[in-house]
Amino acid sequence: MMGSENEAESQVFASREEMENLVLDEPSDNPNGNGGSKSFSDYRSVMSSLADAHHPFSPPLTPADSDPLLAPQPYRDLRNPSLSHDNNNSYIEPPAYADVIFSPFDENTGSEINGIDSPGRSSDSSLSLSRSPSSSSDYIKITVSNPQKEQESSNSLVPGASTYVTYLITTRTNIPEFNGSEFGVRRRFKDVVTLSDRLAEAYRGFFIPPRPDKSVVESQVMQKQEFVEQRRVALEKYLRRLAAHPIIRNSDELKVFLQVQGKLPLATSTDVASRMLDGAVNLPKQLFGEGSTVAPQDVVQPAKGGRDLLRLFKELKQSVSNDWGGSRPPVVEEDKEFLEKKEKMNVFELQLSNASQQAESLVKAQQDMGETMGELGLAFIKLTKFENEEAKFESQRVRAGDMKNVATAAVKASRFYRELNAQTVKHLDTLHEYLGLMLSVHGAFADRSSALLTVQTLLSELSALHTRAEKLEAASSKIFGGDKSRIRRMEELKETIRATENAKSVAIREYERIKQPGMRLLYGWKELGPVGKVDIHERGFQENNRTELERMETEKQADFSNMLKGFVLNQVGYAEKIANVWAKVAEETSGYATDSA
C-alpha cells in the first residue's frame, strides 16, 4: 500500500509542479465561468486530495499582519510550504472573488469535471490514487457559457416577438459514442426542461439529478444579468451531474442534447391540459365498458401523467382498498431491504431539510452581524470627524482618536464577516444540493411504487372480469339456444379479458424492469445467478460492480466531509483575523483599563 501510494504521489507531484506554474501564469481567471480553467480545477482537486492524504495537521500559523488576504495555514505540507499557502486559498479567497452568486474557484465543481470520482473526493487516499490511472481513461467535460438573447421565430401569433436566452453548451470528451471530441450547441432553458422530462420517463427507477428550477418569480425580480448568470451556473452544475451519472451519461437523450445542432429533437412534453383532454375523450367509452381502449404500451406510463383518467380512478380505488381493505393485494412489495432503505431515506431527507433551513438562518445571522458591525463603524467614523472638526479641548481629540481606531476595526471586522459568510454559503450549499438530490431519489422510489400499484390494479380488474364472465356463462347456460345479445356480450367480455391480460403482462414486466435498478442498487450490476445475493459489503473497485447507492453513499461521505472541514476551517480562519483586528485596539486602549478585569 505504502509503496504504491508514494509512487502515485510522485507522479501527481510532478504534474502538480506544472499546474502550480499554470496557476501563477493565469491568476485572473475567466470571470464568467470555469471556461478555460480545467487545469486549474484539476489542480484544485489534486490539492485537496493531497491535503486529505497527508493531513499533517499542525496548529495554524498566525496570519501575516501585512497581508489581510493571507489565511492561517491549516495544512502545512513541510515539503512544500508554498503549496499549502495556495491550498489555503481554496478556503479563504481574495475579496474580489467573494461573490456569493458564483465563484470560479468552486471546490465542488473541481471534482465533477471529469464525471468520475476524481481523486480529491474520496477520503480514502489509497483508493483514489490507485484508481486514477484506470478511471481517467474516459472523461466528459461540459461547460455552459456565453448567454445570448434570441428572438422567438416570426410565426408566433403574439405581435412583438418574445425573446429568450440561449446558452452555449460545450462538451469535451473522449468517449467514442460521441461524434467527435469537442463540440458545442446552443440550447435554451426550455430544452433543458425537455431533456429532464425525457430522462425522467426513460430512466424510471434511477436516481436522476434534479434539474434547475424554473424560478419564474426570480426571473422577474432579479436583475436580468444576475439572473442569467445564476441560471448559467445552475445549468452547468446540472449537466455535469448528468454526465457524472454512469447510466445517464450514455443515454441517447443526453447525447442528442449535447450534440444535435439546431432545434432539440426530443419530444416536448405536451401541457397537462391537452393530455387531460385526451383522457376525457376516451372517458365515456371506458365508463360504459365498451371495449378496451387501454393500449398495452400505455400501461407502461404512470397513470398520474393525466393521460388516462379512468385508470387513475381505478388505481386510486385499488390503493384505497390496499390501505383499508381486509384482503391482502395479490402482489406485495416483498423486498424488505428496499422498504428499509426507503424509510432510511425519508428520515435522512427530513433531517437534511431541517439542517438546510438552519444553515440558511445561520448564514443570515452572520450576514446581519457583518452589516451591523459595519454600520456601527461608520457611525463612529462620522462621530470622529465631527469631534475633530469641533474640537476645543485636547480631551476631545484624544477621544476622537480612540474612536477612530474602534471604527476602523469595526469596518474591517465587518468586511471579514461578509467574506466569511460568502464562503460559508458555498460550503453549506452541499446541504441544499443533497436535499435536491433527495427529491430525485423520491422520484425513483415513487416510480417503483406507482408501477406496483398499476400491477395490483390490473390484477384486481382481471379477477373482477373473470367473475363477471363466470356469472354470464352460468346465466346463459340456463336458457336454451342462448340469447343473441348475451352471446354478444360474452364475446365482448372475452375481448376485454384478453386485452387486460396483455396489459397485466406489460405492467408486470414494467414493474420488474423498474425493480431491477433497485435490485441493482442493492446487489450490483452482476447478473443475479443461482448463487443469489451478492454480499453488498464486498467492494470491488471496478466501476461496473459499484451499485448506485454505494456510489452515492461514497460521494455523500466525500461531499459532506469537504463541507464540514471547509466550514470549520473557514470559521477558524476568519475568527483569527477578526481577533487580531480587535486585539490591536484593545492594546491601544489598554490605558483606560480598570483594575477589575
Place this chain on the structure above:
Amino acid sequence: MDQQQRSSSGYSHSPRSPSSQPYLSVSVTDPVKLGNGVQAYISYRVITKTNLPDYQGPEKIVIRRYSDFVWLHDRLFEKYKGVFIPPLPEKSAVEKFRFSAEFIEMRRQALDVFVNRIASHQELQKSEDLKTFLQAEEETMERLRAHESSYFKKKPADLLQIFKDVQSRVSDVVLGKEKPVEESNPDYEKLKHYIFELENHLAEAQKHAYRLVKRHRELGQSLSDFGKAAKLLGACEADGLGKALTELGAKSETLSIRLQKEAHQLLMNFEEPLKDYVRAVQSIKATIAERANAFRQQCELAETMKLKEINLDKLMLTRSDRVGEAEIEYRELKEDSEEAARRFESIVRLMNEEIVRFQDQKMIDMGRAFHEFAKGQARLANNIADAWRSLLPKLEACFT
C-alpha cells in the same frame, strides 16, 4: 467606581479630624421586587460608607426606589443651575420588561453610577438633599417624594420652560418685543450647536450598538439551532460522518452559549456607556435651557428696571405722592435684577467648568468602553477560533 473622580473631587478637611482622609462612598445594591400587580416596584439598598461629620457614619443603609432617585435629581437640578446633573436611567417604556433581570441589573448599575457621580462632584456633594437621600428614614423619604412630585415633573426644565415662555411672551408683548432674547456669545453659540449635533451622532451610534447586541443574540440562537439540526442529521448517519456531524453540532451549541454571554457583556460594557453618554448630553441640553431662562430673566428684569427708573424719575419730577411707593418698587426690582444677573453669571461660570470636566470624563468613560468592547470582541473571536480549531483533528479522525 470612579476612583479618579473621587480623588480629584476635593473634599474639605473636617476640622474635627484633620489627619484622616474624608471619604464618601455609596453603593446601590440588592434590587428586590415589592408590592403586587400594578403597584409592584423595585427597591434598592443604598449603602453609604463615610467619615464625614454631617453623616451618620461609618455606615448607613437605607431602602430607596426609583422615584426617590428622581426626587434627588430634580432637587439638584433646581438648586444647582449651571451644573450638568448626572443623568438618570430612563423610566421603563415597555411594561413587559420592567421586571426582566437584565433591565433591573442595568438600572441598578446606572443608579449606582448616578449617586456616585453626585457624591464625587465638587458642588453637588455638599447638597443637603443628597444627605437627606442617603440618610433619611423611608417614611420621611416617602413624604418628601409625594410632596415634591406635584411640583417637579420628570422634566422640570421643560415645564418651567413652557411656563416662562408664556410669561416672557406676555411681557414681550407688553414691552413691545416680538422675539425672545438670546445671548449673542459666538463661543456659546458654537457650544450649543456642538451639543445638539453631538446628541444626534451619539444617538445613532448607540442605536447601532444596541443592534449589535441583538445580532450577537441572533447569531447565538442560530448556532444553537444549527447545532441541534446537525446532531439530528448525524444520528441518521453511520460511523464517521455521523460522529463528525454530532461533534460539529455540539461545538456549535457550545459557541451559542458563548455568544449569548458576550451579548450581555456588550450590552453592559459598551451599549450602556454609550446610552449614558447620550443621557449626559441631554442633561447638558437641560442646563442650556436653564441658562437661556436665566439670561432672559436677567434681561427682562434689567429692562423692567430701566422702565421703572424712567417712571420713578418722572414721578420725582412731578412730585407725585406715589414716589415713595415707586422707590420701594424700584429698589426691590434692582435687587431682583442684580440677583438675576448673579444667577446668570454663576451659571455661565459653572458651565465653563462643567464642560471641561465633561469632556475629560467622557474621554475616560469612552476610552474604557472602547477598551472593553475591543477586549470583548477579541476574546470572543479567539474563543470561536479555538473551539472550531479543536474540532479539526476530530473531523480528521472521523473521515480516515
